[in-house]
Amino acid sequence: MRAEGFRMEPLAADGLARTTRITTPHGAIETPIFMPVATFGAVRGIGVDELAAAGAGILLSNTYHLHERPGEAVVDALGGLHGFTGWQGPWLTDSGGFQITSLADRAKIDEQGVTFHSALDGRRRQLTPEGAIAIQEALGSDIAMVLDECLPVAKDDAERTDARAMESALERTLRWAARSQNARRKPEQAVFAIVQGGADERLRRRSAEATAALDFDGHAHGGLGLGERRDERRAAIRAAHDALPSDRPRYLMGLGRPIDLLDGIAEGVDLFDCVVPTRNGRHGLVYTSEGILHLRNARFERDSGPIDPECACPACRRHSRGYLRHLLKSGESLGARLASLHNLTYYLKLMKRAREAIATGDFALLHAEIEGLESRASGA
Amino acid sequence: MRAEGFRMEPLAADGLARTTRITTPHGAIETPIFMPVATFGAVRGIGVDELAAAGAGILLSNTYHLHERPGEAVVDALGGLHGFTGWQGPWLTDSGGFQITSLADRAKIDEQGVTFHSALDGRRRQLTPEGAIAIQEALGSDIAMVLDECLPVAKDDAERTDARAMESALERTLRWAARSQNARRKPEQAVFAIVQGGADERLRRRSAEATAALDFDGHAHGGLGLGERRDERRAAIRAAHDALPSDRPRYLMGLGRPIDLLDGIAEGVDLFDCVVPTRNGRHGLVYTSEGILHLRNARFERDSGPIDPECACPACRRHSRGYLRHLLKSGESLGARLASLHNLTYYLKLMKRAREAIATGDFALLHAEIEGLESRASGA
Numbered sequence: 001m002r003a004e005g006f007r008m009e010p011l012a013a014d015g016l017a018r019t020t021r022i023t024t025p026h027g028a029i030e031t032p033i034f035m036p037v038a039t040f041g042a043v044r045g046i047g048v049d050e051l052a053a054a055g056a057g058i059l060l061s062n063t064y065h066l067h068e069r070p071g072e073a074v075v076d077a078l079g080g081l082h083g084f085t086g087w088q089g090p091w092l093t094d095s096g097g098f099q100i101t102s103l104a105d106r107a108k109i110d111e112q113g114v115t116f117h118s119a120l121d122g123r124r125r126q127l128t129p130e131g132a133i134a135i136q137e138a139l140g141s142d143i144a145m146v147l148d149e150c151l152p153v154a155k156d157d158a159e160r161t162d163a164r165a166m167e168s169a170l171e172r173t174l175r176w177a178a179r180s181q182n183a184r185r186k187p188e189q190a191v192f193a194i195v196q197g198g199a200d201e202r203l204r205r206r207s208a209e210a211t212a213a214l215d216f217d218g219h220a221h222g223g224l225g226l227g228e229r230r231d232e233r234r235a236a237i238r239a240a241h242d243a244l245p246s247d248r249p250r251y252l253m254g255l256g257r258p259i260d261l262l263d264g265i266a267e268g269v270d271l272f273d274c275v276v277p278t279r280n281g282r283h284g285l286v287y288t289s290e291g292i293l294h295l296r297n298a299r300f301e302r303d304s305g306p307i308d309p310e311c312a313c314p315a316c317r318r319h320s321r322g323y324l325r326h327l328l329k330s331g332e333s334l335g336a337r338l339a340s341l342h343n344l345t346y347y348l349k350l351m352k353r354a355r356e357a358i359a360t361g362d363f364a365l366l367h368a369e370i371e372g373l374e375s376r377a378s379g380a
Numbered sequence: 381m382r383a384e385g386f387r388m389e390p391l392a393a394d395g396l397a398r399t400t401r402i403t404t405p406h407g408a409i410e411t412p413i414f415m416p417v418a419t420f421g422a423v424r425g426i427g428v429d430e431l432a433a434a435g436a437g438i439l440l441s442n443t444y445h446l447h448e449r450p451g452e453a454v455v456d457a458l459g460g461l462h463g464f465t466g467w468q469g470p471w472l473t474d475s476g477g478f479q480i481t482s483l484a485d486r487a488k489i490d491e492q493g494v495t496f497h498s499a500l501d502g503r504r505r506q507l508t509p510e511g512a513i514a515i516q517e518a519l520g521s522d523i524a525m526v527l528d529e530c531l532p533v534a535k536d537d538a539e540r541t542d543a544r545a546m547e548s549a550l551e552r553t554l555r556w557a558a559r560s561q562n563a564r565r566k567p568e569q570a571v572f573a574i575v576q577g578g579a580d581e582r583l584r585r586r587s588a589e590a591t592a593a594l595d596f597d598g599h600a601h602g603g604l605g606l607g608e609r610r611d612e613r614r615a616a617i618r619a620a621h622d623a624l625p626s627d628r629p630r631y632l633m634g635l636g637r638p639i640d641l642l643d644g645i646a647e648g649v650d651l652f653d654c655v656v657p658t659r660n661g662r663h664g665l666v667y668t669s670e671g672i673l674h675l676r677n678a679r680f681e682r683d684s685g686p687i688d689p690e691c692a693c694p695a696c697r698r699h700s701r702g703y704l705r706h707l708l709k710s711g712e713s714l715g716a717r718l719a720s721l722h723n724l725t726y727y728l729k730l731m732k733r734a735r736e737a738i739a740t741g742d743f744a745l746l747h748a749e750i751e752g753l754e755s756r757a758s759g760a
Contacts, residue, residue, distance in 0.1 A: 045713040047694065070706045077682045078702045086698045302457045314427065318466045322458045326450045333425040333713055
């Protein structure tokens, strides 16, 4: 099954990097694009008008969190995610599997689904592939994600190389994906399947081939950003892309730093999400055209300049590094809000620059520029 | 000494209620007016553009907090309160005395000043009347307040009626006021003195008479809102006003509920400040044209209407009670921010309505309307 009213047109390519236009029932977006994370239906501390002004095109919300509070029935009664939150552009929802595995108490996975104890009320609940689709249909997102089997994050190398567990999760994820396809009742909602296989190229390719055969509206890379090297990750993404239809969106889930986004774009990824810019902002770590700044540092105490002279966000237009440092040090929530908004603006503008660079054939230059900032930040 | 470039013109009167225009070095405001509280140089979670859009004309900041963090030298180096915060309209600063008495550790008062242990680093510090003026001159506020002797809040009726302690504090406050006048070095900064005397009309009148003789730019009512009845407070204010020159601003410090503001206006008060609208907003208590709502209440779970259909603030224009309830219940800071901004909008609009009602001779009607909402809220 494919969604009605959901389509992707190619716009330009530069090597494997590409720009596309994705049309959803709530408007079109151009890719590559970054999706700010609105866990409970709000990007922490930031309003929908500010997100639009910062250049956001599509938001991501977390199914598990909304299922727990206020519940999908309430969101549905208040007009779905669009009416509920006031963000009238496209929404993507994750399936909740990753959140349950990492947040809920005593999560247990069997063929039926994931059984867990609610972090909210301690009650035992089960999330199945069919249930995850039904919840997301009630939430009314434009793009839903299938439930996948997420392996716990490896604690050591011995766990990491347990290929049998990874294969088993991969096969179960495929069976769940097939059940998810059968469970769909809402023709206007796109559903993306999730490719697994860790950093193992062979497994990634196999997962991608079998997933492609299920004919979803788009595909995501799951289980990356868990400790693999950048070149390992790129190889894994490339192996999957070789087996996925190129006429559908590709989404790299949960990553990450600016260089991670550029690496993904270089391999042809279209969609990204991550809490990094907002979480780092709350802690006073901000991204600039000259690299990362730690705003809480004493050297900014009397700094009258903006975070980044090249940025037009409200923090940079209005306020000095010295004032923002003071707000962050004093625990004034305006500081976290302004720094988060600055970082989102940086990420969204970086994606815009990527789209423009791809269109003009200059993507490698941009990639090298961000690589240089990254090396400087890590002291390399 | 009187400040240069600081003046008040009467605009209209209705009984004792009055509207005036106060001109400061950073622009003019019309009174009666409410000053949002920006303790550390920011109204909690709310940006300066939002405050302007909500109708704010003048902000209040806390000298004690800014003295502790980041220190007045840093604020001065970054352009004073105006450059530091980005709020280019008028600022009023309190003197720090009340904050020290209520927040700092082991505050001791003698003739010289207030000695305390910093809540930040535990170090012993002293604030004198001269020091309070010097700090506020460095902060660069348009209106500074003298240091007064604040009596600790009474714990029982026996304490409340200790007229000797009150007289002694009153006399010391007068001596400190005279020292404050002598300490002024910045001709463009207005300084207001503080009338004491609790709810005792005789003491209030005496304090006001002696204060008036010191020729300050304006006068404030201190030590009210500490448990006295509304009629007691009005009588105390009236007794002071009888002895104060009517051509200078009158400021009721730290109060309070909408009805407290209207009561003050009825007696001819011009300026108000209080943390009530922002603090209540953070807790989900919001003011509407039909009375107070507790947004966290279960009955708002699926309520698709705005907080107040008559309000044009961002929360009411964009969001439902149901969504705001969800944000507040989930601890999403956007909820506290939007509810605070709504309440500030309510307070600022109420002051605008008061100015208009005074101009048309309808102030008693507005006073009765807010009295009615208050009675309903208290179940009377």
